[in-house]
Amino acid sequence: MKNFSNLYIFSFASVLVIIVATLLSFVAEQLKPLQERNVEIEKKLDILRSVDMTAGIEEAENRSTFIEELFANNISESFVVNSKGELIDGRDAFAIAKELKAEMQMPLEERGLPIFVASDPEAGNRYIVPVLGKGLWGPIWGYIAINDDYNTLSGTVFAHAAETPGLGSEINTDKFMDPFKGKKLFDESGNFVSVTVVKGGAEPNDPHGVDAISGGTITCKALEKMLWDCLNPYVNYFKKQMN
Amino acid sequence: MSEKEPLFSPKNLKLLKEPLNDNNPITVQVLGICAALAITVQIKPSIVMALSVLAVLSISNVVISLLRKLIPPRIRIIVQLVVIATMVILVDQILQAYAFEVSKQLSVFVGLIITNCLIMGRLEGFAMANKPWPAFLDGLGNAAGFGMMLIIVAFFRELLGSGTIYGYQVIPESFYDAGYANNGLMILPPMALVVVGIIIWIQRGRNRKLIEEN
Numbered sequence: 001m002k003n004f005s006n007l008y009i010f011s012f013a014s015v016l017v018i019i020v021a022t023l024l025s026f027v028a029e030q031l032k033p034l035q036e037r038n039v040e041i042e043k044k045l046d047i048l049r050s051v052d053m054t055a056g057i058e059e060a061e062n063r064s065t066f067i068e069e070l071f072a073n074n075i076s077e078s079f080v081v082n083s084k085g086e087l088i089d090g091r092d093a094f095a096i097a098k099e100l101k102a103e104m105q106m107p108l109e110e111r112g113l114p115i116f117v118a119s120d121p122e123a124g125n126r127y128i129v130p131v132l133g134k135g136l137w138g139p140i141w142g143y144i145a146i147n148d149d150y151n152t153l154s155g156t157v158f159a160h161a162a163e164t165p166g167l168g169s170e171i172n173t174d175k176f177m178d179p180f181k182g183k184k185l186f187d188e189s190g191n192f193v194s195v196t197v198v199k200g201g202a203e204p205n206d207p208h209g210v211d212a213i214s215g216g217t218i219t220c221k222a223l224e225k226m227l228w229d230c231l232n233p234y235v236n237y238f239k240k241q242m243n
Numbered sequence: 244m245s246e247k248e249p250l251f252s253p254k255n256l257k258l259l260k261e262p263l264n265d266n267n268p269i270t271v272q273v274l275g276i277c278a279a280l281a282i283t284v285q286i287k288p289s290i291v292m293a294l295s296v297l298a299v300l301s302i303s304n305v306v307i308s309l310l311r312k313l314i315p316p317r318i319r320i321i322v323q324l325v326v327i328a329t330m331v332i333l334v335d336q337i338l339q340a341y342a343f344e345v346s347k348q349l350s351v352f353v354g355l356i357i358t359n360c361l362i363m364g365r366l367e368g369f370a371m372a373n374k375p376w377p378a379f380l381d382g383l384g385n386a387a388g389f390g391m392m393l394i395i396v397a398f399f400r401e402l403l404g405s406g407t408i409y410g411y412q413v414i415p416e417s418f419y420d421a422g423y424a425n426n427g428l429m430i431l432p433p434m435a436l437v438v439v440g441i442i443i444w445i446q447r448g449r450n451r452k453l454i455e456e457n
Binding site for chain 2: 031
């Protein structure tokens with residue numbers, strides 16, 4: 001075995017590290033715009049999915065531009081409210097939805113609450129709000145679409161970063177998400193009760209409960225907490241609109 | 244002047260073929276099991292994982308082989324790790340930019356390629372002592388042997404655990420109506436170990452070279 005001097009070892013290590021660092025930062029900088037665009041398109045797609053406006057995406061030649069066009073055509077308006085239910089001017093709803101985590105760490109009074117409006121001449125307007133919470137292994141998030149009675153859910157989309165495959169990860173399947181359609185956020189006397197995930201299965205006519213996933217209890221409970229925490233700040237706004 | 248060895252001499256071809264069966268990284272060397280357990284729930288991520296390992300292993304093997312006379316032995320493991328980590332980050336970044344859906348599915352496991360003992364093993368055991376071309380073939384062969392096993396294991400786990408193959412439903416609805424249910428246990432990591440065990444058993448039963456003499 002050849003003997004290398006200490007100086008050689010140090011210089012070899014330094015040169016190697018410098019080359020590697022330059023290469024990686026160059027590549028990261030080059031790919032960053034593409035990656036950010038992917039994340040953005042993913043969010044737009046999720047918003048569209050929550051109101052079932054995804055027709056034609058699979059057949060589209062350029063998936064990304066198609067999603068962007070679809071989003072521009074269908075999501076007619078977006079605005080930001082605060083927890084008192086007042087409109088806030090000058091803030092971009094999509095920018096908040098992108099950085100929802102940072103927004104949620106702010107005190108409730110200062111938080112901007114984004115709402116996206118999907119207009120549909122037949123079904124009326126639907127209002128989409130983003131939600132974000134902590135799952136079992138990582139973040140879970142989603143978009144909740146609400147009918148123009150500000151009470152009935154018209155659709156939901158959930159996603160997760162690292163929930164257990166086959167158990168908690170099932171929250172993003174249609175089998176779990178479809179039953180949310182038609183559930184109500186407020187009870188008959190107008191109190192906010194959110195939607196709960198019922199272990200062992202919800203009663204078929206329960207307006208506030210959906211079936212839990214067996215084996216995915218912690219994820220389901222986290223999802224329930226996410227819905228409550230993220231929808232609760234909107235209550236004042238919803239109530240104002242109802243009256 | 245010695246005669247130049249042809250590119251695909253029998254010796255070189257052996258490097259490519261041996262890991263597919265006689266010296267398979269998963270079933271014979273039992274390396275890289277962690278990945279085999281984690282991402283073989285479905286076929287699609289397994290294929291991407293196999294391709295990622297293929298790229299990382301063959302390129303790292305070539306790089307280390309080119310540097311083999313320059314690398315001070317005392318820090319060789321660190322140097323190998325730096326090369327592997329660089330390749331893995333590159334693969335991860337490229338997946339995030341060009342195959343976002345897949346990179347979401349693989350999530351942390353791309354990063355975990357760094358700790359795949361198979362790759363360290365090949366760099367240390369082969370690339371440090373051989374020329375770039377054989378090292379490249381060795382990388383390809385081992386990664387192919389590894390990927391092949393991932394896909395076989397994923398095939399059974401996806402079929403029995405979710406009733407699908409490559410995301411397409413293959414078990415007809417009438418089976419479910421008749422009382423058939425997907426086996427939830429297949430989705431969990433322990434069953435990957437059992438499937439790998441059964442594959443090892445079958446392979447050893449058929450391949451005489453692998454039967455140990457007592």
